[in-house]
Amino acid sequence: MKVRDLLAETEHCLWCGETYSEPMSWAAFLGESPLGRFCERCDSKLAPIDFGNACRTCSKPEFSQCDDCAAWNEDPFWSCREFTNRALYEYNPFLKEVIARFKYRGDAALAEAFSERIARAVHPGSIVTSIPLNDEGHYERGFNQATLLAGRLKPVPLLERSLSSGKQSKRSREERIAAAEEQFRILPGAVGKTIVIVDDIYTTGATIRSAARLLYENGAKSVMGVTLARA
Template sequence: MNCLYCQEVIEQHVTWSTLFQANRTRLCEPCADQIEKISSAICQRCGRAMKENSICQDCEQWDKTADFQHVLTYNRSLYCYNEFMQEVITKWKYRGDYQLREIFQHDIDISLPTFFPIKDITIVPIPLTEERLYERAFNQSEAIAEMIAKKWNRPIETILKRKAQFSEKQSKKSRKERLNTTNPFLLTKSLEKEVLLVDDIYTTGMTIHHAAKQLKAAGCPKVYSFTLIR
């Protein structure tokens, strides 16, 4: 078996235990060691790593912003955005190495039930514009949503659409530019159910909060969000 990221052969003494481990991670040990998982101490609202469980300053500001108070119940994420994870996401999202999503499957499977009430939730992926979807050939948020839906047999509703004029990459914008923008999303139908928004990265939280605002306004009683990376 080869490492999904570096393609080196995963060498190990084969036992039932090590065989299960290799199939589970799909990464060689040097690559797996570079992934930094978020520990148990987090911001209770956005899920960022903290020294102790509390509410971070960013989330305190969200609570003081009239347009976005109470639109998002909470976000949870799996990984910190370190240099290695940045390289993984670049290779997966921008260079089209679709198979790399398998790296995340095991952690998603074991973590999601502890994060959210999966049993009663509907999955809504964050959309791309048609232009961005054409460039990448797939929507990374839908790829993550499909992994969740497959494991937990939950429906996916692609009811959010991104307005065509909001096609500039978020990674090219400053924090101030991201925070000072109009809502880029349209809702194609109402959904009066609890929702799990899905995206790859939570940076400022603006994308998630804009999407959550639209869903709450259309009747969703609670909106949670899951991102791979915080």
């Protein structure tokens, strides 16, 4: 047996189920989970966003400023407040299938493939919260995917859904924005805090900005988002 095999830890890919060897490191020795959880072949199908070649506000690839963010900046509320969203990956066909299995087919363990990556995107000292589901959505899935993605950061519940607005994925940009208005209620804890909102997908920004606006209106010092994907 080779030395490198002795210094490796066997893992199972959370996507394809194949075994692979995760090289031992000080992080693993100290009990910290590695960034793996996908084998090398599956991990290579993800498309990390190059932040030097993406919208500086929302991380949309290949834009210095995308049309969505230009439209948001015309809103008087956002013209004088800072909001950025850091998305980790492009919403390519592989990640779309991963998220579908995670959200709609109940494979909650897939959050382990990304929770450490989400955690590394958050500035230390921030208060982390997640986009909540309504009661119906939570009952259907049995978990909140955004909360699982933020799990390593021990997210604080600062928001709750005030109504069922239906699936945003079926709506146009204008419909998303209209449906997002007044869909959240605030819980105590935002005043004077730097807050990071975690969610799975940023599309037009309607949902996460609706949440951010409510946090700002209730005394948050600054608000930003971190999402797994930018559609």
